[in-house]
Amino acid sequence: MTDTLAIVRADPPRAAAAALLVIALATIAGFFFFQYVLGYPPCPLCLEQRIPYYFSAPLAALLWLGAGYGAARKVLMLGFLAIAAAMLWDAGLAAYHAGVEWKFWAGPTDCSGPINAIGSTGDLMKSLQSIRVVRCDEAAWRLFGISLPGYNVLVSLVMVAVAAWGAKAVYARADEK
Template identity: 35%
Template structure:
């Protein structure tokens, strides 16, 4: 088991890039095939994964240069920070869904998916309410998409920090 973890941490930038891409693909699939329109906080969560993917890709490309290889730990630390922001966004979103605190003012409590009627209303000049951030559209084992995102982001934060600590130069 430790060998597998060591192998993953040795190539953490690739796994972080793959994880970010997979999370974006899953979100897109829920939207495209499931009909779940993203709320404001869902879009914020996606931004985190776009940033994480960019940092991971920059790491993959930069460490090809010999002088940059010793700074790889900084890329991993940056990934840990980005994923930690993802945890914060997801926990905030989950808390709003559970009514522990109010969601952002940009989220309406009367939102829903985008239907054909909603699209024709929008094209006709009507104002459409965005999906609500404080209502979970889907749950699995009691957790909404935001809840699962919090757990996954926490795992990615942990592994990014672990990879950074392993790579950090010892003096």
């Protein structure tokens, strides 16, 4: 524990980038676990919420490397702010999705409305057998009353805070010079 605190104090931007990378990779592993191991297929909104993690994980790895090898302050600052913006957007999208699950507002018609595009009557049975609609307005899993999008709000906001801390550390480092 003491070694971890020493690393955080010695190089806060690098520690922030490492924390962002670990959180993003753990979240990616988590949603793949729910999808492929537990068998909860994602809805369209769930798939859209994954995009910021796919963006943030490699960017955090690059920030970690850049902070360790003396990348330009502006590059590091922009990287942390980009992750913060992406995860803030994701927190909003996840909150919207959680609200759709709680029926606070209507969701997108492609995953929470009626199924209208079945096709011609001749192909009706074939169409019905092949339809696999994962609804956005039904929570597939909950823990303590919070669904996966609800937890995604929390994880996204933690990542926003860590990215803001990394950006602040980069900014403070420039003031020291």
